[in-house]
Amino acid sequence: MxxxxxxxxxxxxxxxxxxxxxxxxxxxxxxxxxxxxxxxxxxxxxxxxxxxxxxxxxxxxxxxxxxxxxxxxxxxxxxxxxxxxxxxxxxxxxxxxxxxxxxxxxxxxxxxxxxxxxxxxxxxxxxxxxxxxxxxxxxxxxxxxxxxxxxxxxxxxxxxxxxxxxFEPKTVHVIQMRKDGEFGQPKFFQGQSGFVIGDPTQWRLNKELAGGGAMMDIGIYSINGARYVRVKTLFG
Missing domain, CATH: 3.40.50.720 (NAD(P)-binding Rossmann-like Domain)
Structure with a gap:
């Protein structure tokens, strides 16, 4: 990383x-x-x-x-x-x-x-x-x-x-492209992310400690990706 x-x-x-x-x-x-x-x-x-x-x-x-x-x-x-x-x-x-x-x-x-x-x-x-x-x-x-x-x-x-x-340069650049209208109005966004979780006893698989499933961990990258490009069907 x-x-x-x-x-x-x-x-x-x-x-x-x-x-x-x-x-x-x-x-x-x-x-x-x-x-x-x-x-x-x-x-x-x-x-x-x-x-x-x-x-x-x-x-x-x-x-x-x-x-x-x-x-x-x-x-x-x-x-x-x-x-x-x-x-x-x-x-x-x-x-x-x-x-x-x-x-x-x-x-x-x-x-x-x-x-x-x-x-x-x-x-x-x-x-x-x-x-x-x-x-x-x-x-x-x-x-x-x-x-x-x-x-x-x-x-x-x-x-x-x-x-x-x-703070990532490419992310900042994509946001600027969206602000400049280079994408038009996005209608669809597909975000894929994941990793091999490994130890089945770890805290990520403990509901009380994790607070949720994969969305609370790595899924937020896809959610924020959609927010960055302002997908109208999801965020109006």
Whole structure:
């Protein structure tokens, strides 16, 4: 996945650039200049396979740095401390991570846990006064998503959803083509996506943790593809 697309293009909007999401064509309109601003200090919550990939990608990131971890597995915390040089004071579990509120080393928490946990964990992080990067899907329904937005607004922190396609050059180009009328009015869209799920005991096959089936996981790529081109029969 090209190091999580260079860790979402080096946290393309960081914790301070969320305001440009309304105009994604700006992101790749000109060559990206070498970044010389402040570093976003991130704690990763959820040290599973995807969390590991994000951590590896962050090693080359110029806008964000891994400085802390949150996990319910002590052995994983120990391994990450050794591998990434994370100090003990920046390590938390799911019971005590509210204490990050008093930790000035951490600016943001990247929530990479099962879908069904995103909402409540995001709200807890926001109440602790830290910015939130949350993996997709944002929540398991619109009500959860709104609660997450409201909590972050109330705490005056940023909320970024880890959906990289908004920043992909080809996606941005297709959106611009649609805006320029190059497609006419699309009437039909076919989106196909999938992967071999592997371990039958994993959380994706646990309804409570996954919050739904394939649509809540990889199916959102097809849904957003249809939204990008404004298929009239689906979205009016």
């Amino acid at each position: 090209s190091s999580r697309r260079k860790f979402i293009e080096n946290i393309a909007v960081s914790s301070i650039g969320v305001s440009i999401l309304g105009n994604p064509t700006r992101l790749f309109a000109s060559p990206i200049k070498e970044y010389d601003g402040s570093m976003l200090r991130v704690a990763i919550m959820g040290l599973g396979s995807y969390g590991n990939r994000v951590a590896e990608a962050m090693l080359d990131c110029k806008k964000a740095k891994l400085v802390g971890v949150i996990s319910g597995t002590p052995s994983k915390i120990t391994d990450w401390q050794a591998k990434y040089g994370i100090p003990k004071k920046n390590c938390y579990n799911y019971d005590n991570f509210d204490a990050i509120k008093s930790n000035d080393d951490i600016d943001a928490v990247y929530v990479i846990t099962p879908n069904g946990l995103h909402c409540e964990q995001t709200i807890r992080v926001a109440k602790a006064g830290k910015h939130v990067i949350c993996e997709k899907p944002m929540g398991i329904n619109a009500e959860e998503g709104q609660r997450m937005v409201d909590a972050c607004k109330a705490a005056n922190v940023k909320l970024l959803i880890g959906y990289r396609m908004h």
